[in-house]
Amino acid sequence: MPYTNLVAISPGIPTSFVPRQSTPSPTRPQRAGRDYFFMGALVLAGLAVVLAAGTFLYERYLTHSLETKTAELSQATANVNEDTVRDFVQLRDRLANGKMLLTNHVMLSQFFDDLEHLTLQNVRYNSLSVTVAGDRTAKIVLSGTAKNFNTLAAQSTVLAGDKRIKRAIFSNITITNTNLVGFKLTADLDTSLVAAGETPSATQAATPIVPVIPAPTATTTTQTVGAALFRATTTAATTTP
Amino acid sequence: MMSRLMPILLVAFAIAVVLMYVRPTFTGPIADTKTKIDSYVSALEAADRFQAKEAELTQAKAQIAPESLERLAAFLPDNVDNVQLILDLDALAARSGVTLSDFNINDDASGSASNNSNGSGQLALTGSGPVESIDLTMTASGSYASFRSFLSGIEQSLRPLDVTNLTVTDSASGIYAYTMTVRIYWLK
Numbered sequence: 001m002p003y004t005n006l007v008a009i010s011p012g013i014p015t016s017f018v019p020r021q022s023t024p025s026p027t028r029p030q031r032a033g034r035d036y037f038f039m040g041a042l043v044l045a046g047l048a049v050v051l052a053a054g055t056f057l058y059e060r061y062l063t064h065s066l067e068t069k070t071a072e073l074s075q076a077t078a079n080v081n082e083d084t085v086r087d088f089v090q091l092r093d094r095l096a097n098g099k100m101l102l103t104n105h106v107m108l109s110q111f112f113d114d115l116e117h118l119t120l121q122n123v124r125y126n127s128l129s130v131t132v133a134g135d136r137t138a139k140i141v142l143s144g145t146a147k148n149f150n151t152l153a154a155q156s157t158v159l160a161g162d163k164r165i166k167r168a169i170f171s172n173i174t175i176t177n178t179n180l181v182g183f184k185l186t187a188d189l190d191t192s193l194v195a196a197g198e199t200p201s202a203t204q205a206a207t208p209i210v211p212v213i214p215a216p217t218a219t220t221t222t223q224t225v226g227a228a229l230f231r232a233t234t235t236a237a238t239t240t241p
Numbered sequence: 242m243m244s245r246l247m248p249i250l251l252v253a254f255a256i257a258v259v260l261m262y263v264r265p266t267f268t269g270p271i272a273d274t275k276t277k278i279d280s281y282v283s284a285l286e287a288a289d290r291f292q293a294k295e296a297e298l299t300q301a302k303a304q305i306a307p308e309s310l311e312r313l314a315a316f317l318p319d320n321v322d323n324v325q326l327i328l329d330l331d332a333l334a335a336r337s338g339v340t341l342s343d344f345n346i347n348d349d350a351s352g353s354a355s356n357n358s359n360g361s362g363q364l365a366l367t368g369s370g371p372v373e374s375i376d377l378t379m380t381a382s383g384s385y386a387s388f389r390s391f392l393s394g395i396e397q398s399l400r401p402l403d404v405t406n407l408t409v410t411d412s413a414s415g416i417y418a419y420t421m422t423v424r425i426y427w428l429k
Contacts, residue, residue, distance in 0.1 A: 041248035041255075048255035048263075055263045055271070062274040069281035076288035088298055091310075093371040093428055094317045098401075101317070101372070101426060106403040107396045112389060126411040132404065196396075 103197030106132050111140075111193045118162060120155050122147035130189075138189040143172075145180040152181050164190035315399050321375055321427050326400065330379070333394045338387035339419075347376035347422070374426045376405065381419040388419055401426055 108130060119125075125144035132138045146152040152170065159168040168187040176182045302310075327344050334341045381388065388409075395402050406422035 038248040038251075041251035044255040045251040045258075048258040051263050052258050055266050059266055059271055059274070062271060062278065066274050066278050066281070069278055069285065073281050073284055073288070076285060076292075080288075080291065084295065084299075088295075088302075090319075090428060091302065091313075094313050097372045097426075097428070098313065098317050101401045104403075105396070105401055106405065108404050108407060109389065109393050109396055112392070128407070128409040130404075130407045132406070 103195070104136060105196040106136070106194055107196045108132075108138075108194065111138070111189060114162070114164070114193060118158050118165075120146075120151060120158065122151045123155050132194055136191040136195040138194045140185075140187050140189060142185040142187075143183070144185070145176060145178075145182050147180060149181055152183060159185075159187070164193045166190065312399060316401065317372070317426060317428050318400070319428055321373075321425060323375070323377060323425060326377070326425060327379075329398075330395070333398075334381060334383075334391055337383070337391035337394060339381045339383035339391040341379055341381050343378075343380045345378045347378060371429045372426050373429055374424050376422050376424050378406075378420065378422045381421065382416055383419070384415060385417060388417065395423065 111130070123144060123146045125142050127141075127143045129141040130138055131140075146155060152173070156168065156170055159165050166188040168185060170183045170185050172182065172184040174182045323346060331341050381391070383391070392404070395404065403424040404421055405424050406420075408420040410418040410420075412418065
């Protein structure tokens, strides 16, 4: 066999005398990485277990705390006396609404006082109707007679001078059989004349423009002041229109 | 093979524990329990405030004379008690020289006085509405002076009586006829 022919060298025979550096085995770092990964996974699993245990204990703690709070709340509820609470609520309602009732209390006496002061002596009323509205204003309807037209005109002027009596309208003006002037008067009353809580201002306060209280005479000693509103006064005609 | 699978299993276990127990427990039962506890704590704080307020009110109420409380209860009673009121009105009328007759209760006007109505006779009150009212119409006869005395007595009555309607009719004898409607109030 010629030497020029290639002959396969046996794998066990080194092809060079230069010593080769030994290469590190690839299996070692892979193993170390696997170890780290394993350790990390183990720590993670351990943390998960700790977290789960903590969650479980925390839940138990909260449940116990809830039971405690429930018991405390039951005790606090049991300490509440409903009758006492009802008494306090009623007292509050009485005080608050009582104050409101007093403020809005209707006192028609002040209207009658003013009507007496504002009525001329030669004017008498036959009937009176007062209706109080929800806002404490009132509407009055009066029917009566006056001695003559001058008296009626003067009465109209007197009423117009009191700002608390609004829209005073005289109507149905007729001459009666007794030569008196019959009339019907409608007007609206201000709240200050009706409600107790309203205090009339100084400028609006009723002033006795014409003295309507007749001096007691032999014929009128038994006649009250108020009766003059509804009865004809024949004794004091000279002092008034 | 087992050594490679173990870390993966551990990680999967950790994730499973978090996702299947820890997180649902925190968002479910724990959150609910904490909400309940918070509301209970608020309720307990309110109960503490209530007890403090109750003690304060008890002390304040103790400073009010019992007679004043009785007068206040008579001022705004718990019920309408219109029969007793009619008896009282009749006694007042007798003292004033007025004769009363024909008492009528207007059921249509009854209702809460807190209704802020401006209708005729509906007296407006504002507030939460624990007060109810009813109208009592009565006729009377007597002199003007007697009636004024009676009217003054009504207005100064301990129990508030609001005259919502009044009609006076003349008479030749000097004895006038009166028709009046008074509104009565009581606490619900």
